[in-house]
Amino acid sequence: MANIILVGSQWGDEGKGKVVDIYTEFADVVIRFQGGGNAGHTIVIGDQQIILHQIPSGICHPDKLCIIGNGMVLDLETLVEEIELLRKNGYFFDDSQLLISEEVHLVMPYHRLLDVGKEKKAGDKKIGTTGRGIGPAYADKINRTGIRFIDLFDENVFREKLEINLAEKNPYLANQLDQPECNGNELFEKFTALGENLKPHLTNTSVTINRLIQEGKNILFEGAQGALLDIDHGTYPYVTSSSTTAGAACTGCGIGPTKIDGVVGIVKAYSTRVGEGPFPTEQHNEIGERLQEHGKEFGATTGRPRRCGWIDTVVLRHAVRVNGLTSLALTKLDVLSGMEKIKICRAYRIDGCEVAEFPANIQKVADSAPVYEEVEGWNQDISAVRRNEDLPSAAKNYINVLQELLGVEFILISVGAKRDGTILLKNPFTLERI
Ligand code: GDP
Ligand code: IMO
Ligand code: MG
Numbered sequence: 356m357a358n359i360i361l362v363g364s365q366w367g368d369e370g371k372g373k374v375v376d377i378y379t380e381f382a383d384v385v386i387r388f389q390g391g392g393n394a395g396h397t398i399v400i401g402d403q404q405i406i407l408h409q410i411p412s413g414i415c416h417p418d419k420l421c422i423i424g425n426g427m428v429l430d431l432e433t434l435v436e437e438i439e440l441l442r443k444n445g446y447f448f449d450d451s452q453l454l455i456s457e458e459v460h461l462v463m464p465y466h467r468l469l470d471v472g473k474e475k476k477a478g479d480k481k482i483g484t485t486g487r488g489i490g491p492a493y494a495d496k497i498n499r500t501g502i503r504f505i506d507l508f509d510e511n512v513f514r515e516k517l518e519i520n521l522a523e524k525n526p527y528l529a530n531q532l533d534q535p536e537c538n539g540n541e542l543f544e545k546f547t548a549l550g551e552n553l554k555p556h557l558t559n560t561s562v563t564i565n566r567l568i569q570e571g572k573n574i575l576f577e578g579a580q581g582a583l584l585d586i587d588h589g590t591y592p593y594v595t596s597s598s599t600t601a602g603a604a605c606t607g608c609g610i611g612p613t614k615i616d617g618v619v620g621i622v623k624a625y626s627t628r629v630g631e632g633p634f635p636t637e638q639h640n641e642i643g644e645r646l647q648e649h650g651k652e653f654g655a656t657t658g659r660p661r662r663c664g665w666i667d668t669v670v671l672r673h674a675v676r677v678n679g680l681t682s683l684a685l686t687k688l689d690v691l692s693g694m695e696k697i698k699i700c701r702a703y704r705i706d707g708c709e710v711a712e713f714p715a716n717i718q719k720v721a722d723s724a725p726v727y728e729e730v731e732g733w734n735q736d737i738s739a740v741r742r743n744e745d746l747p748s749a750a751k752n753y754i755n756v757l758q759e760l761l762g763v764e765f766i767l768i769s770v771g772a773k774r775d776g777t778i779l780l781k782n783p784f785t786l787e788r789i
Contacts, residue, residue, distance in 0.1 A: 360678075362620055365628075373399070376415060381782055387409070387422070390489070405446075409437060410437055410453065422455075457503070460493075467488035561609025624686065627652050632717070634662055635664075643662070646663035675762070692733060701727070767783075
């Protein structure tokens with residue numbers, strides 16, 4: 356009987372999908388509350404790898420309910436593909452397993468074209484977005500010109516909104532961004548059909564979620580991206596266009612903050628980042644290459660190689676604070692096996708001073724020199740370890756040093772991409788030892 360938010364603590368791709376899949380065992384309901392198809396959450400079950408972009412990562416548990424909350428921006432065309440892919444892999448045959456908020460804003464084809472066109476035009480000033488239309492879709496939402504799922508079922512409203520949007524966007528696409536224009540009638544036909552197709556999933560999810568909370572269900576809120584990609588708390592403007600931190604779970608689902616019992620931060624054992632923007636502990640050397648290769652660090656959405664570097668506790672303490680993290684899950688610890696020494700960034704040196712808090716000025720972040728603490732590495736392959744006590748002492752020490760620097764406890768250690776590559780220390784809902 357608890358409601359737990361799970362969020363990324365770095366620049367995304369921490370292994371949220373894997374941990375959500377594991378935690379779904381303990382949950383009744385899994386809910387996505389922000390972001391959209393920019394997310395790529397990987398689950399590995401046996402030899403099968405499934406990458407989820409918009410559907411919550413609990414979907415491979417047939418007896419658990421998944422919900423797409425109002426705070427997401429939903430691309431119906433790719434949602435249909437995601438559903439088909441799940442069915443091909445033997446999952447999600449019961450339509451009632453997925454509910455979608457009728458208030459959710461839609462990512463339209465013109466959002467994707469705007470995203471890609473603006474990035475191209477920006478040249479070396481680009482953000483390095485996933486090209487999924489996320490920024491333009493959230494911009495329309497805030498600008499009050501967005502199209503919500505419920506709008507598809509009122510012909511006049513939908514036509515009028517399309518007309519207003521295309522009158523503004525088509526000339527901009529064609530004249531400024533060198534992108535094709537969108538045809539209003541085609542969009543109307545296509546999205547009306549998609550809406551009818553997906554209608555069985557549609558409901559007032561705020562009412563449903565609040566009822567489930569009242570019934571005492573265990574609810575897991577699945578964040579996308581990570582704290583440093585948050586629109587307010589990240590390395591702005593090199594961020595995504597949503598609030599990726601824990602507070603967004605409430606607004607993104609239509610529940611009150613009084614209902615939240617805990618927040619789990621997912622922490623990768625080193626740092627990665629896709630796209631542009633400052634990254635103080637990035638390693639442009641054989642260490643970075645080794646992490647990239649051993650960690651198979653390629654974007655789950657775009658396939659781009661991820662930039663890699665040492666773990667950064669300035670970043671992580673920032674994530675602890677802005678999310679109010681109550682526990683942590685450490686992932687990809689196995690990737691560090693075989694490194695003689697491991698570095699942990701504990702502060703930044705900026706203009707000759709040691710700084711412990713993440714600076715708001717991203718130029719300062721970019722110019723900062725990480726202050727490292729070095730710990731011993733371990734040689735053993737730890738991917739088969741299933742109990743904390745069986746980890747090499749150097750790995751246990753690494754975890755302890757992090758825990759001390761962050762002041763929050765690790766309740767899960769992940770040592771492999773598969774479900775069973777996991778050391779479960781505590782039940783995330785009850786915090787009882789396992
Ligand atoms: P997410 O966006 O936070 O869900 O993370 P991604 O799925 O984008 O990236 C994490 C990658 O690491 C995926 O390929 C996972 O299969 C993989 N992974 C997750 N946990 C572990 C782990 O403990 N060890 C290893 N070696 N791989 C992991
Ligand atoms: P998950 O949920 C890593 C990054 C993009 C880019 C910036 C803005 O899998 O952790 P956007 O398309 O959102 O406008 O791009 O944010 N980005 C992610 N990086 N993991 C993600 O999601 C990301 N979603 C967006 O690379 O730098
Ligand atoms: Mg990802």
